[in-house]
Amino acid sequence: MLSNSVVYAAPAMPDAARRAELIRMVRNDCGSCHGIRLTGGLGLSLTPEALREKPDSALVATILYGRPGTPMPPWQGFMSEPEAEWIVENLKLGFPNVKSH
Amino acid sequence: MLNRINFLALMILALPGCSNVPLRGTGDLGVVIERATGSIDVVETSGRSVLGKVTGLGDLSHASVNYSRDGRYAYVFGRDGGLTKVDLLEMRVVKRVMQSGNSIGGAISQDGKLVAVANYTPGGIKVFDSATLDQVADIPSLDDTGKSSKVVGLVDAPGNRFVWCLFEAGEIWVGDFKSPATPVLQKFKHIGKEPYDAMITADGRYYLAGLFGEDGLALIDLWNPEAGAKQVLNHYGKGEQKLPVFKMPHMEGWAATGSELLVPAVGRHEVLVIDENNWQEVAHIPVHGQPVFVVARPDNRQVWVNFAFPDNDTVQVIDVQSRKIVQTIHPGKAVLHMEFTPRGESIWVSARDDNKVTIYDSETFAVQGELHVDSPSGIFFTHRANRTGL
Numbered sequence: 001m002l003s004n005s006v007v008y009a010a011p012a013m014p015d016a017a018r019r020a021e022l023i024r025m026v027r028n029d030c031g032s033c034h035g036i037r038l039t040g041g042l043g044l045s046l047t048p049e050a051l052r053e054k055p056d057s058a059l060v061a062t063i064l065y066g067r068p069g070t071p072m073p074p075w076q077g078f079m080s081e082p083e084a085e086w087i088v089e090n091l092k093l094g095f096p097n098v099k100s101h
Numbered sequence: 102m103l104n105r106i107n108f109l110a111l112m113i114l115a116l117p118g119c120s121n122v123p124l125r126g127t128g129d130l131g132v133v134i135e136r137a138t139g140s141i142d143v144v145e146t147s148g149r150s151v152l153g154k155v156t157g158l159g160d161l162s163h164a165s166v167n168y169s170r171d172g173r174y175a176y177v178f179g180r181d182g183g184l185t186k187v188d189l190l191e192m193r194v195v196k197r198v199m200q201s202g203n204s205i206g207g208a209i210s211q212d213g214k215l216v217a218v219a220n221y222t223p224g225g226i227k228v229f230d231s232a233t234l235d236q237v238a239d240i241p242s243l244d245d246t247g248k249s250s251k252v253v254g255l256v257d258a259p260g261n262r263f264v265w266c267l268f269e270a271g272e273i274w275v276g277d278f279k280s281p282a283t284p285v286l287q288k289f290k291h292i293g294k295e296p297y298d299a300m301i302t303a304d305g306r307y308y309l310a311g312l313f314g315e316d317g318l319a320l321i322d323l324w325n326p327e328a329g330a331k332q333v334l335n336h337y338g339k340g341e342q343k344l345p346v347f348k349m350p351h352m353e354g355w356a357a358t359g360s361e362l363l364v365p366a367v368g369r370h371e372v373l374v375i376d377e378n379n380w381q382e383v384a385h386i387p388v389h390g391q392p393v394f395v396v397a398r399p400d401n402r403q404v405w406v407n408f409a410f411p412d413n414d415t416v417q418v419i420d421v422q423s424r425k426i427v428q429t430i431h432p433g434k435a436v437l438h439m440e441f442t443p444r445g446e447s448i449w450v451s452a453r454d455d456n457k458v459t460i461y462d463s464e465t466f467a468v469q470g471e472l473h474v475d476s477p478s479g480i481f482f483t484h485r486a487n488r489t490g491l
Binding site for chain 1: 160203205221295410411454
């Protein structure tokens with residue numbers, strides 16, 4: 001029973017609690033270079049306008065593996081590929097804000 | 102009797118020219134940045150309390166603060182290019198200017214009359230009258246090819262100078278602002294790849310820029326600028342695979358302990374010890390993660406170190422003499438900054454995701470107090486007002 005639920009529990013979409021963590025991570029930790037408003041800093045702007053022309057797969061790869069030769073580090077130790085895809089999708093839509101506590 | 106006291110109190114409040122601000126000095130004041138809400142808390146270190154809040158400072162996701170020399174006014178530099186002058190006594194915004202699209206920090210001149218801001222977008226520095234925030238100079242950061250760079254590592258230096266780095270161009274510029282409207286620039290080129298931040302020693306003599314794009318540091322001796330910039334520690338870590346850096350180290354807190362500098366390594370979980378006489382690395386101290394701030398206690402006997410994501414729940418204390426870690430503490434989630442009280446008996450530590458600032462006894466590490474602050478980041482006390490480079 002338990003093993004069944006594990007087998008079927010690999011969601012393409014992070015659940016609500018994980019989404020909240022990812023939002024916090026993007027706003028705060030990505031934000032330390034890209035700005036809490038994601039309008040850029042040492043890192044590039046991550047607004048929908050800035051990302052519109054960039055293919056999703058390239059952005060997902062940048063998040064997971066970093067960009068050698070630049071300060072952008074790899075985040076694959078902290079999120080899965082579906083989670084990186086979810087981040088890219090939402091960056092292009094206009095990224096959600098951290099819910100106030 | 103009671104009536105008489107009330108009457109006297111009313112008389113004092115009613116004195117012409119007086120606001121309701123009680124008479125007090127500013128030497129024990131400071132601010133804590135609330136990064137998510139664009140506000141600052143005004144704090145005092147004698148009673149360890151929050152005195153009040155000032156709002157409307159824009160995007161403070163990256164922010165830094167300089168002080169007027171009387172310690173009354175805080176100049177707050179926000180991520181969105183906003184420069185805000187805040188009166189700590191009246192706890193209000195005196196003036197606010199949007200001076201660029203995206204800025205990283207600032208500096209106040211030796212004479213206290215000029216405030217300079219370092220900008221990412223567009224690059225360059227802008228210089229303002231510290232009283233009025235009227236702009237007095239605008240210096241773009243164009244290299245020889247006409248390309249603009251982000252400006253980082255802006256500090257003041259003796260002689261009413263400012264010093265700053267051009268990130269993409271790999272240059273250090275020194276501006277002499279004795280005549281503020283017609284500054285005299287001196288440019289040091291090819292100083293190294295991607296200077297990401299810099300510091301100046303407390304005596305104002307040495308300017309050191311950390312390099313991201315290569316190993317080592319760029320050094321300028323401001324007593325002998327004709328000698329040019331030289332690279333030091335460039336043997337450091339050669340051939341080793343760097344670890345990823347999830348948050349850039351900050352140089353401002355670089356600990357200068359008299360004859361040695363303790364600095365964060367980049368891409369290595371180490372604090373480097375540099376001999377200030379020959380600029381050689383004399384030791385490296387393994388630490389818990391990628392160091393962000395390496396801050397010396399005012400007596401220079403110990404330094405406190407915090408770390409980048411994902412190790413940002415931890416702070417370590419290094420004993421300078423033995424170069425050993427003597428304490429590891431966990432002040433909360435996402436520790437962003439640490440600030441010593443003026444003479445160093447206490448240290449204030451911000452934990453962003455726990456919405457608190459914890460105050461430690463810097464000798465026993467006992468908790469002396471805890472303040473609720475919304476998403477706190479930088480902590481800046483007014484004794485910075487009288488220190489070169491802060």
